[in-house]
Amino acid sequence: MITHTTRHPLVTDYLHRLDSALADAPRPAARELHDQIAMHLDDAIGPDASELEVRAALDQFGGAEELAAEITPPRQPVRRARWVDVTALLLISLGSLVLPVIGWLAGAVLLASSPRFTRRQKTVGVLVWPLGLLLPAAALEVASGFSLPPTLGLPLAVLAIALPLGVIIWLAGSLKA
Amino acid sequence: MRDMTTGMRDLSELRRGVLEPCVLALLDERPRFGLELVRDLDQTNGLLTSQGTIYPLLTRLHGNGQVTSRWQETQGERPRRYYTITDAGRRALAEFRTAWAPFRDTVDQILQPKHHQRGPQARRPQENTA
Numbered sequence: 001m002i003t004h005t006t007r008h009p010l011v012t013d014y015l016h017r018l019d020s021a022l023a024d025a026p027r028p029a030a031r032e033l034h035d036q037i038a039m040h041l042d043d044a045i046g047p048d049a050s051e052l053e054v055r056a057a058l059d060q061f062g063g064a065e066e067l068a069a070e071i072t073p074p075r076q077p078v079r080r081a082r083w084v085d086v087t088a089l090l091l092i093s094l095g096s097l098v099l100p101v102i103g104w105l106a107g108a109v110l111l112a113s114s115p116r117f118t119r120r121q122k123t124v125g126v127l128v129w130p131l132g133l134l135l136p137a138a139a140l141e142v143a144s145g146f147s148l149p150p151t152l153g154l155p156l157a158v159l160a161i162a163l164p165l166g167v168i169i170w171l172a173g174s175l176k177a
Numbered sequence: 178m179r180d181m182t183t184g185m186r187d188l189s190e191l192r193r194g195v196l197e198p199c200v201l202a203l204l205d206e207r208p209r210f211g212l213e214l215v216r217d218l219d220q221t222n223g224l225l226t227s228q229g230t231i232y233p234l235l236t237r238l239h240g241n242g243q244v245t246s247r248w249q250e251t252q253g254e255r256p257r258r259y260y261t262i263t264d265a266g267r268r269a270l271a272e273f274r275t276a277w278a279p280f281r282d283t284v285d286q287i288l289q290p291k292h293h294q295r296g297p298q299a300r301r302p303q304e305n306t307a
Contacts, residue, residue, distance in 0.1 A: 070233030
């Protein structure tokens with residue numbers, strides 16, 4: 001994607017919202033749309049434009065979500081049973097406690113094949129749980145009384161627990177759909 | 178106010194429907210880049226509901242094979258993605274042109290306020306004076 005170093009912050013924010021809205025769009029089309037819109041906005045809005053001017057220009061340009069929807073195929077109604085996706089989340093988070101790596105792998109496969117989650121959710125879900133060992137390792141670190149120096153071990157353990165749990169809560173939000 | 182809002186919405190839908198053939202017609206004249214199309218269409222009595230509308234449309238036309246694109250650098254300016262109409266695009270445009278004239282005539286005919294032309298008397302059934 002084209003990057004621009006002197007871009008107005010509101011334009012940067014608009015492009016971020018566009019990218020989020022394009023999460024389900026085909027990749028080459030999404031990239032083309034992003035680049036074309038970024039180029040148009042960079043031409044139309046200078047980095048020194050006032051906030052009022054930028055807001056007026058963006059209003060005139062149209063909403064990021066509406067434009068993204070034009071090239072995003074409508075989401076199919078989810079046909080997979082909810083319990084399968086619940087199992088996916090349980091396996092990527094806790095599967096490695098039962099069957100190291102294999103439990104996580106089964107969860108990752110179920111998550112990746114789910115129609116309920118977006119591409120971004122699947123990527124984050126799989127990446128934040130590297131082999132599903134992060135949470136067990138953090139729990140072990142705490143339980144063993146810190147093999148690392150506490151100044152390093154404690155923040156790392158907190159991060160290693162909070163980050164995956166946050167991701168699971170985020171993913172669980174989609175189970176309602 | 179309610180009628181006006183409905184009218185504006187209808188017009189917006191109408192614009193959306195004709196934008197695609199209009200873009201193809203402009204590209205049939207010569208290759209253009211996105212911002213150039215926005216400027217050309219913006220000048221034609223607000224054919225664009227919003228400026229950004231043109232970009233998803235170009236992306237879709239590209240995906241459908243009705244246009245192709247290539248990056249081109251003109252002197253002193255940054256590279257632009259120029260869109261060119263393809264044979265498939267020309268065929269779609271020709272089909273639309275063939276269908277548009279009778280469609281437009283039919284709508285014109287129906288929308289014409291006939292009772293105003295003939296006057297209110299013309300619409301009243303003749304009274305029996307016998």
